Amino acid sequence: EPEVTQTPSHQVTQMGQEVIxxxxxxxxxxxxxxxxxxLGQKVEFLVSFYNNEISEKSEIFDDQFSVxxxxxxxxxxxxxxxxxEDSAMYFCASSAWSEVxxxxxxxxxxxxxxx
Amino acid sequence: GEDxxxxxxxxxxxxxxxxxxxxYTDSSSTYLYWYKQEPGAGLQxxxxxxxxxxxxxxxRLTVLLNKKDKHLSLRIADTQTGDSAIYFCAESRxxxxxxxxxxxxxxxxx
Numbered sequence: 001e002p003e004v005t006q007t008p009s010h011q012v013t014q015m016g017q018e019v020i021x022x023x024x025x026x027x028x029x030x031x032x033x034x035x036x037x038x039l040g041q042k043v044e045f046l047v048s049f050y051n052n053e054i055s056e057k058s059e060i061f062d063d064q065f066s067v068x069x070x071x072x073x074x075x076x077x078x079x080x081x082x083x084x085e086d087s088a089m090y091f092c093a094s095s096a097w098s099e100v101x102x103x104x105x106x107x108x109x110x111x112x113x114x115x
Numbered sequence: 116g117e118d119x120x121x122x123x124x125x126x127x128x129x130x131x132x133x134x135x136x137x138x139y140t141d142s143s144s145t146y147l148y149w150y151k152q153e154p155g156a157g158l159q160x161x162x163x164x165x166x167x168x169x170x171x172x173x174x175r176l177t178v179l180l181n182k183k184d185k186h187l188s189l190r191i192a193d194t195q196t197g198d199s200a201i202y203f204c205a206e207s208r209x210x211x212x213x214x215x216x217x218x219x220x221x222x223x224x225x
Contacts, residue, residue: 006157031211043158043203043215056212091157095210104210106150108157 002026004107006092012113016081021110023075023092032075033093033104034067036060043091049075082114117141119216121204126222133191135219137204140185144206147180148213149189152201161189161202191221199223 005024013019025032034046047057049067066078075094079086089109096103118140127133139147148163164171164178164187171178177190187206191198201218 004157033211035213042217043205043213045212045214048211058212093158103160103163104148104213105160106158 004092004094004105006090006107006110008110009108010111010113012115013082015084015114019079019082019086019112021077021079021090021092021112023077023094023107024073025075025092025094026096026105027073029094029096029105031055031095032067032069033095034077035091035093035106036088037091037109038085038088046077046090079112082112084114087112087114117144117206117214119204119206119214121202121216121219123217124220124222126224127194129194129196129223129225131194133189133194133198133221133223135189135191135202135204135221137187137189137216138185139187139204139206139214139216141206141208141214142185143208144185146207146210147178147187148203148205148207149176149178149187150203150205150215152203152218154200158203194221194223196223196225 007022032049037043047061048055064080068076089111091109092107121137149161150158175192179188203218204216205213207213
């Protein structure tokens, strides 16, 4: 069964360092997303991406964050200068035709710990 | 803004039915979802329902939607120990930006 895969599963970094989280969406999907879940809190929307550009972003997704689809398969989230409060589980998701099928598939997450 | 609320914890005996409830505030919700999260794992899509439906059944899972009251429920028949997990309700207008609830931890006891 096709799945969304994410790397690394866990990353520990020092405050102020840059972090890149990687995702390989399901191959025929066209819409890509990042969500995050701070420990004990709700899963929150960060950004959606379609046709090589951001289609929507939340107020969490400030200038420290960026997304990229560098090739035909990877979708990355970059945090330019990490803060303690960026510690969270980051989930990548993808969907085929979002407004038709409604199905959004998530990866297993990348846990980011900022020290 | 949109909000989704769930009770935090539910305990059921193996073999019984589980009913997990959710309320939401956005009257323009088009899609309503149930996701399952096992310890250390990601979010597994269990099922979803369009807002123009009242019910959806998929094997042991039954989703009921009361659009007037903005209430969504997930019934798991014949609950098994493998069903122990956190269950997230979520809603969306566009199937891209989902608003999640806090999650309900389901504990299945023998």
